[in-house]
Amino acid sequence: MTSTKLFNTEQPGASKRSGFSTEGYKLGKRVNVSLYYFCLIIFSLIILIPFYWLVKSALSNQEQILKSPPIYFPNPTLENFGILSEQVPLVRFITNSLIFSIFSALISVFISFLAAYAFARIQIKGSGLLQLLLVLSMSLPEIALIIPLYRILALLKMLDSLVGLILVLSSVLAPFTVWVLISFIKQVPYEIEEAAIIDGASILQVIFQIVMPVTAPGLVTMLVINFINGWNNLLYPLTFASTEKAKTLSVGITYIFFARAPWGLPWNLVSTLGITMVIPVVILVMFSQRAIVAGLTRGAIK
Numbered sequence: 583m584t585s586t587k588l589f590n591t592e593q594p595g596a597s598k599r600s601g602f603s604t605e606g607y608k609l610g611k612r613v614n615v616s617l618y619y620f621c622l623i624i625f626s627l628i629i630l631i632p633f634y635w636l637v638k639s640a641l642s643n644q645e646q647i648l649k650s651p652p653i654y655f656p657n658p659t660l661e662n663f664g665i666l667s668e669q670v671p672l673v674r675f676i677t678n679s680l681i682f683s684i685f686s687a688l689i690s691v692f693i694s695f696l697a698a699y700a701f702a703r704i705q706i707k708g709s710g711l712l713q714l715l716l717v718l719s720m721s722l723p724e725i726a727l728i729i730p731l732y733r734i735l736a737l738l739k740m741l742d743s744l745v746g747l748i749l750v751l752s753s754v755l756a757p758f759t760v761w762v763l764i765s766f767i768k769q770v771p772y773e774i775e776e777a778a779i780i781d782g783a784s785i786l787q788v789i790f791q792i793v794m795p796v797t798a799p800g801l802v803t804m805l806v807i808n809f810i811n812g813w814n815n816l817l818y819p820l821t822f823a824s825t826e827k828a829k830t831l832s833v834g835i836t837y838i839f840f841a842r843a844p845w846g847l848p849w850n851l852v853s854t855l856g857i858t859m860v861i862p863v864v865i866l867v868m869f870s871q872r873a874i875v876a877g878l879t880r881g882a883i884k
Contacts, residue, residue, distance in 0.1 A: 636860070639853035647849050662854040669851065670834040671826050672858070679831040682747055682819070683812035687805050689752040694759035695801065699789055701760065702767040703775075713764075720757045724817055727754070735822055742824045750818050755808050766800035767793060802873040810863055831859055 639647055641658040666672060701713060731750055732741075740746030775788050783791070794801070816832040823829045838851050867874070 633860075636853050636856050639850060640857040642850060644848060644850050662850050666838075666851050666854050666858075670837045670855070672831075672834070674826055675829060675831040675834050676858070678744060678819075678827075678829060679813055681744055682751070682815075682830050683809045685748045686751040686755065686812040687808035689748065690755040690759055690808050691801055691804050693752065694756050694804070695763055695794070695797075696789070697756070697760045698763035698767055699793060702764050703772070713761075716757050716760060720761070724754065728817070728821055731818075732822065741822055742828050744828050747818055747822055747828060747830075750822065751812055751815060755811060759804050759808065762804060763797070763800055766797045770796050799873055802870060806866060806870050806874055809866065813859070813863060831855070 638654070638656065640662055641660070642653070642656045643659060643661065646653050646656045701709060735741045735746045735750070738746070740749070770793055774792060778788050778792055779785075814832060815830075816835075819828065819830040819833050820836070823833070834855055835852065838848060838855060
């Protein structure tokens with residue numbers, strides 16, 4: 583005995599409407615993806631075109647740079663690096679920049695980590711005011727601190743030394759680093775530290791064996807940011823260093839500006855020095871981009 587379908591529950595045109603909705607969703611998704619890639623390509627061109635022009639100028643001689651109409655694909659040459667090393671103590675400046683940037687980043691992050699832990703875990707009267715003063719100190723322009731810092735370094739006999747430059751930049755980078763690391767430390771559950779203290783761990787063991795590994799993405803992020811700040815810093819090496827023993831690579835640009843040619847500034851040497859400064863930063867960011875993204879993402883989630 584066969585059963586008959588008394589009522590047709592399927593509404594007429596439902597499949598067509600469903601199909602139209604699905605097709606519309608797919609079309610909208612393709613449009614969104616296409617728009618995303620279009621914006622990404624435009625943004626990449628805005629970033630890469632100046633970088634391409636910098637590389638092109640560094641691999642061209644002065645005649646090719648000044649030629650009109652411009653040569654977009656010249657025959658590459660490395661003679662600019664040899665000329666630059668004759669006019670600027672390149673190896674000495676690169677060594678000073680590495681020492682200045684690395685130790686400034688390490689000292690500022692280490693001191694700021696301890697201060698951030700104190701702000702995040704120790705509740706004392708006036709801690710909120712201290713944090714406010716710390717944030718306000720970041721609003722001071724660096725040029726306003728030049729005279730006081732110069733007098734302090736002169737009193738300590740640290741002018742024209744890498745040690746003095748490192749101490750100055752570490753102190754300048756500390757407020758922002760503390761402010762960032764406080765949010766990372768507050769995300770660590772305090773119950774973990776209590777359990778470790780009950781098990782007999784000292785406060786130093788809690789800080790360096792529990793809190794520091796958990797906040798490692800934030801520490802790496804700040805290390806990279808502070809290194810880049812030190813690598814690109816021009817004000818302090820230019821002001822507090824008078825001889826080549828303490829000058830950094832960023833100061834080398836002033837050497838080139840003084841070496842004027844009959845046709846004007848040697849833009850090929852300026853571009854060569856720019857490439858020399860950019861390449862280490864690009865390599866550092868490429869190798870640490872995962873840690874930077876993890877640190878920024880974690881710092882944004884509370």
